[in-house]
Amino acid sequence: MYNSKLLLVKLMAEGSVLTAQFTYQPGYPGAKQTITFDASASHDPYGNITYYQWDLGDGSYVNTTQRTVTHSYDESGNYNVGLTVTGSNVDMSSITREITVPRSAPPIMIWSRTFGVQGDDRANSLAHTSDGGYILAGSSRYYIDESRHFGARLVKTDANGNMQWQRTIGGKRFDEAHYAMHTSDGGYIIAGSTGSYGAGSDDFWLVKTDAEGIEQWNRTFGGEYADIASSVRQTSDGGYIMAGRTESYGAGFDDFWLVKTDPEGTEQWNRTFGGDSIDSLYSFQQTIDGGYILCGDTRSFGTGSSDFWLVKTDNNGIELWNRTFGGANYDRAYSVQHTSDGGYILTGMTRSFSANHFDFLLVKTDSNGTEQWNRTIVGPNEDNSPHSILQSPGGGYIIAGKTGSPGTESYDMWLVMTDQDGYVQWETTFGGTGHDVARSVLLAPDGGLVVAGDKDTCSDQGTDFWLVKLVGIPSEPEGGDALADGEPLQTPGVPGFGAVVAVMGLLVWVGLAGRRL
Template sequence: MKHLYILLFILPLIGFGQGWEQMFGGDEDDVGYSVQQTTDGGYIITGGTENNGQNIYLIKTNETGEEEWSQTFGNSFLFGGWGSSVQQTTDGGYIITGTIQGVGGNNDICLIKVDDEGTEEWLETFGDDDENDEGYSVQQTMDGGYIITGETQSFDVIENSLYLIKTNENGEEEWSQYSYGSVSEYGGQTGSSVQQTNDGGYIIGGSNLSESSESMDMYLIKTDNNGNEQWSQTFGGDYNDWGFSVQQTSDGGYIFTGYSFSFGNVDVGSEIYLIKTNEDGEEEWSQILGGVGHDFGYSVQQTTDGGYIITGYTESFNSINGDVYLLKTNENGEEEWSQCFGGSGYEEGYCVQQTIDGGYIITGLIESDFVIGQDVYLIKTDSQGNVTSTIELPTPQSKRELIKTTNILGQENTTIKNQPLIEIYDDGSTEKKIVIE
């Protein structure tokens, strides 16, 4: 079916709607790993920047994605760190976790609390200075403290192990746990995502090296309020399957995403792996999503209609070097629509959230011809994943005749679809349209 829309103008970023794109950074590489809509309708983003050394990058924007302020945190060494997760706190400030270079030259997990203007209030680090530890996810807890997950090589663990840390409101450690379940002699266990559950415990999503197949499995762990394991589940096949994002769903179960080399087009590469479990972590259904190339799922959230929104990366769908991938499913994980974003370079989406207007906000990285190095990529879409939207008007009726159709560069083309075109008539008038199939 063809739908005809007449546009009031045809600039690359067409107005009227809820969609826009913004980029942030300098001449070196910058990346956004986490985004959240703030109480004022704007957005807070964290990631990393290599301008003036590699440091944690924090950006606050207004509701249209225009920067209000930004801050960097690190030790100004060649390698300073990066921010992996950010959340607005109940006092209007922000909490960030990530990785920072410790005094011994190795990586430590860091927890940074800032006020509503990004000014540091305190910074805490966790882990052994002689080993590498990395923080991937943080959430403020019901008691005003914080829960963090990541991975550790401290505590005489083999290679790396999942790490769970609970702090008070000042970032001081109350307890920590590591090496859940059966850890392979080769290590290979990580926590990528953590959330406090309705019962006051915690759900952690990550990956674990299987001792039987010597490949990675998606790994889901439920703990009590002191971090003691209540149950764990693994998901995957004979090859590597990686888990990145988990959320408790409205029915008390869990939605978990990552990517799989075990299922789908295994001869081509990976596919997005989406798993829905009950409250005990038992699989209710799973879906393999994507196209004919590599597809990765990094972030998932349940939407207000009971479905799910996922972002990640795709090399399918005529992607040149890889694009940001946004995919919406129904409550059973069946695809409703998908969108790709990016240019001629390499783009990835690392975090997605539904916004208060029913659209979506995504952050990641963009590397295209018009960008020096990599930049933080911030994308706001409407409820259907569109960055641009249009107003539909009735087609004027007249006796004029169409002479030719061109694109916005003036090149004649009569089969243009899904992009702006100009129709030129014998009376000298023109119409600007998009035909969408």
């Protein structure tokens, strides 16, 4: 027994050593961006660390008694950052980490707008309008005869985010707009869910308004259970196509659901996709061949408890193929976009490949849905969830979502920019002490970004619609001088699908017929 005690003491002593360690924020710093290096993770088992010596990798050195230092790099590249700590016994420990500084720096916020009524207002979507402004759609809490209700809410702004009008549409139960867009007649079409009307606990809800947001008609679609529309598009015949999930129809508890209507909202056909378990749709797009691409998560197919699920249909909603992506754990796709090379980009959250509770996952496919690559983007906190993705004019991707910690109400809007291969170029967060989240991101006509989501008012009024405008820091393209204004840049992809031009030093995508998107 005596020898066992001696052995235990010896092992404990050998395991207690001075250790140098550091972290840095932001995790993906840009050139000329301030980086904070933090040595708080360093450990001295015999007392306090007395000295920190930093070699910042670009010829800069800092010797200090403080745990944190700040620094910025003039140029992009890889830098070997070294830290040597001196312990209370005058012993030393060192560590070196490679820091990658991309060419791009994060954009800066130039304005921020909030729109609230009585509390718990949530913006689910953002779209361009023909006058250069924006239309936001979501839900709003309001009261009728002291009873609380939730209605669909529309907010129309000008190009600078100033509100021009707002409308609340709904009945006496829970009604929510999940997506709104401008229609060919100058009005708006809204898709969402309604508990006030229809046959079930929730039904697909299609609402048509005029140019001022005044309701012209509304239609419901569904059965006796919950059926929720995520998005809507106007089709070439003047009708509408909605996508969402259904509990009332299909093979399983939850299935993907497509509903096609004529211009007056009368159903023409509907299609379900799924297996015998839960398959939930969150995003869809029209494709250049006239069909549709759908994404969400599946528990009926794939290898994990939940996988990304991508489904391609023709223009009549007939399935052409489907693909699953994911690991052994939980993965859910929230957004899909057609890419300029004819393929698709998906983003969602992953636990299978996460270093945290959840992280962002990007999956790039070719035109047949075959995976080309995937990337996990590790967030600054434990819980990281993307909601929207778009392809940038330069071929990279911009993802909007949130980052925070499970079990808390503290979340920030998180934006990430990658290159065309999915490697992070910059990331940035915005928010306060409450629950702030980005749900939709668009390219502005001037080359900036416009982001919509929710902002916590940090009061008993809950959250407000939040609209933010960001402008980038122009940088020279790889391998040459900056493009002159109006100079075209050849882009890969579908012939005649569009081009990229430089406008005021920023790259802007120009679509068919010269329409700037």
